Structures are given as C-alpha cells and as structure tokens.
Amino acid sequence: MTFYRRSDVTGIARELLGKALFTRINGNITAGLIVETEAYSWKERGCHAWDNRRTTRNAVMFGEGGHAYVYLCYGVHNLFNVVTNREGRADAVLVRAVEPIQGTETMQHRTGTKHIKRMTSGPGKLTRALGIERIHNGEALDSRRVWLEDVGREVSFREIQAGPRIGIDYAGRDAFLPWRFTLRDSEWVSK
C-alpha cells in the first residue's frame, strides 16, 4: 500500500496503466487492465478537494492512500478513483477506461451490451461492468471485494500518452494540465 501513499499523483496515474482492477461481487470475479487514468490533486481546481475543501462526499480523499473513492456523477454514473498520498493530502486518480481481462460474460450481462469494445471505455461504464457502486466508497484496495494487481503487463515510457483531462471546463487554466494518461494505440480508451 506504500505505492499509493506517495505525493507524486501524476506518477502514480502513469504507473497504474497496465495494472489490473479486480472486483469480486457475489462470488463473481471480474477484472480489467487499466488503459486510461486522470490525476487529481488538492492543489488544483479540477479536484473535488481543491483548496482543501472537505465535504461528506470527498472525505475519503483526505484519508490515507490506497482506498477507493466512489461517487455518483450526474445522478447516473458511479466513478471510481484510487485515493493517493498520505492522510490530509487529498489526491486521487480517476480510472477512465479498462480492457476486460476476466469475467467478460459477467460484465456483458451487467451492462447489457454486445459491443465489448465499448463496454468499459468510459469511467461510468467500467464501474457498471465491474459492479462498482458507492457502497465500495472507502474500501481498502487490498480488500477481497475491490483490489488492484500487477499482472505482468510491462508499460514503457513511450507507450504512455498524456493530454488534458476530460469534462472539467470549470477548472479554468487547470483544465489544460496534461494529467490524462492513456496507453498509446489501445482500442479500449474512452471516446
């Protein structure tokens, strides 16, 4: 868990590419290889914890790194973040897309889609496929229900593409920070 407790949130966001996000829901294990992430820091306006704003919703961001931050977006979608940094420093990495690697049929059943390529290509879609809901908010990421694993997928520096984050126009200049990271040429990224 020390991996998550560093202050380098953009470094962690890069390093999460190629790692796998697992869930076990009612005995069903599903997993996706992380191919797209975004970094958020309390130091910038894109972040829910900007300027150390502490609310009921974002409370887990202020806890120790290595926990899940799950919140409801637009009243419709659950978005999954990895809380990073030490207690009191509210940083997080949003997982925006994964490549299905286990339990694909279960994920198709949950999402009701035949198009596997579009099934997990977005932050709201991958949580639905993996069965992640707000009850998982605050869950430790070495738990039996939600966890991350290194599955031996090597990611070279050249494979990582950086660009501005999506959907945070309200953040002013901070919306231009190149804090969105994708695996170059992956067919599983959003949009």
Place this chain on the structure above:
DNA sequence: TAGAGGATTGAT
C-alpha cells in the same frame, strides 16, 4: 431548506 449543477452516457 431551496436551487443549481455535475470528473457521463447514449440517443436524436
């Protein structure tokens, strides 16, 4: 306690 709006998605 009311009102505005959101780290999205899929249909038009």
Place this chain on the structure above:
DNA sequence: TCAATCCTCTAC
C-alpha cells in the same frame, strides 16, 4: 445537441 437523474454543495 440534449435529456436523464440524484445527490451534493452552497448560500440564504
């Protein structure tokens, strides 16, 4: 381009 949808957050 637009509606869905439900809290959360802020201001009064």
